[in-house]
Amino acid sequence: MPNFTVVNTTFAVAGAGNAQGALTGTYKSLITVGNSTTPTNPNFTGGGLRRGRLYDILIGTNATPADAYVEWDVERITSGTSTFAVAITAGGLSSVSSALELDVADPYGAVNGILINSSVETTFSSGNEVFYVGVNQRASYRWVAAPGSEIVWPANTSATGNNGLSGRARSGGTPTATMMWIFSE
Amino acid sequence: MWIKPQGYSEIISPEQDIVNLDHIRRELISPGTAKFDTCTCFHCNSIFHVSARMRPEDIGGLCKTCMRPICPKCLDKPCTPWEKQMEQLENKIERDRAVRAYSV
Numbered sequence: 001m002p003n004f005t006v007v008n009t010t011f012a013v014a015g016a017g018n019a020q021g022a023l024t025g026t027y028k029s030l031i032t033v034g035n036s037t038t039p040t041n042p043n044f045t046g047g048g049l050r051r052g053r054l055y056d057i058l059i060g061t062n063a064t065p066a067d068a069y070v071e072w073d074v075e076r077i078t079s080g081t082s083t084f085a086v087a088i089t090a091g092g093l094s095s096v097s098s099a100l101e102l103d104v105a106d107p108y109g110a111v112n113g114i115l116i117n118s119s120v121e122t123t124f125s126s127g128n129e130v131f132y133v134g135v136n137q138r139a140s141y142r143w144v145a146a147p148g149s150e151i152v153w154p155a156n157t158s159a160t161g162n163n164g165l166s167g168r169a170r171s172g173g174t175p176t177a178t179m180m181w182i183f184s185e
Numbered sequence: 186m187w188i189k190p191q192g193y194s195e196i197i198s199p200e201q202d203i204v205n206l207d208h209i210r211r212e213l214i215s216p217g218t219a220k221f222d223t224c225t226c227f228h229c230n231s232i233f234h235v236s237a238r239m240r241p242e243d244i245g246g247l248c249k250t251c252m253r254p255i256c257p258k259c260l261d262k263p264c265t266p267w268e269k270q271m272e273q274l275e276n277k278i279e280r281d282r283a284v285r286a287y288s289v
Contacts, residue, residue: 051271071205130231134205139198143232149191149225151232154271162274 001053001184002106006031008116008179009062018117020062022174023070029118030179034077034164035155036113049157050111053150054165056182057131060140061175068137068173074151075168076128078161102182112164112185128162137175150183191254192223194234206234209257210243227253230267 008030009020021028035049059072100110130151135141145151156163169177196204196219203211206221221234227248233256235244245256250264 049275065199129208130229132205132208133194133196133234135196136198136200136202136204138200139196139202139204141194141196143192143194143223145192145223145225145232146190149223151225152230152267152271154274156271156274156277160274160277 003102003182003184004100004110005102005180005182006033006100006114006116007181008177020117020176020178022063023169023171023177024174025170025172027071027073027168027170028177029166029168030116030177031167031181032077032115032118032164033110033112033166033181033183034153035111035157036163049155050185051155052112052153052165052183052185054153054181054183055145055150056180057143057167058140058180059142059169060178061137062178063137063173063175065138066173066175068171068175069134070137070169070171070173070175070177071134072132072141072167072169072177072179073129074131075166076130076153076162077164077166110185118166130165137171137173190222190235191225192232194221194223195219196221207232207256209233212236224254224256226256226259227251227266228255228259228262228264231256231258233257 033052033054054074057074061070100114131143133141151165153165154163167179167181169179171177196214198214198216198219200216201214203213204219205211212219221236223232223234224245225232226245228251233245243257245254246260247253248255248259248264251266253266
């Protein structure tokens with residue numbers, strides 16, 4: 001299973017997502033991944049569904065140090081096609097096959113759709129939170145899973161629900177949140 | 186109860202602070218690096234943090250059906266491993282297609 005890394009600080013180009021923005025009191029999706037039958041990768045025609053395993057999360061803020069509380073979580077999502085419409089158009093993040101793999105010898109890129117700094121919040125159900133931590137804005141946090149203990153999302157479409165994950169953050173202050181994921185699929 | 190660590194986390198903070206872990210508890214951390222083991226719930230696949238010398242009853246539980254560690258939120262719920270839930274989600278589309286194909 002190839003490994004991929006996504007950071008919400010780069011690829012602020014049309015089709016891949018948006019530039020980083022300041023947090024608010026409402027959760028903002030920083031990194032969203034999920035399955036879609038619409039081709040998200042030109043190397044997998046007709047769409048592809050594949051399980052993903054998130055095993056490394058690194059978070060922090062790149063704002064001026066201040067005392068504000070930042071909440072970070074990872075939610076299971078049921079992605080509507082409109083959510084990934086940005087990512088799956090030409091130039092979408094997941095089609096940039098040479099830019100995400102940890103091993104450059106993996107030629108095909110990610111099958112799952114990827115969207116950073118979504119301007120349209122994804123659909124999710126309460127109670128589907130799989131990760132949460134609340135820390136000071138000055139702090140940084142990292143979590144690494146042991147093999148076999150990753151956060152896994154299934155290979156299904158939005159028709160059956162819970163087909164992806166969304167890494168989110170909110171704050172009483174206005175820092176700019178940075179999140180990095182490493183996952184395999 | 187002995188739980189083999191299923192993950193590892195670090196909080197690097199320049200000052201003493203209170204952190205909120207898993208919506209379940211708050212902990213006071215010292216300046217520098219605070220380290221926690223993590224466990225992955227076998228039912229809901231969520232991550233929960235385990236502190237050193239933590240009471241077993243606060244960590245979560247051991248499901249006596251699947252004999253795997255589960256998070257505190259899953260303690261009063263039936264045994265539904267996340268792997269099984271994923272298989273049901275992935276197979277539902279095919280099952281629905283078969284029902285439609287064979288229905289009169």
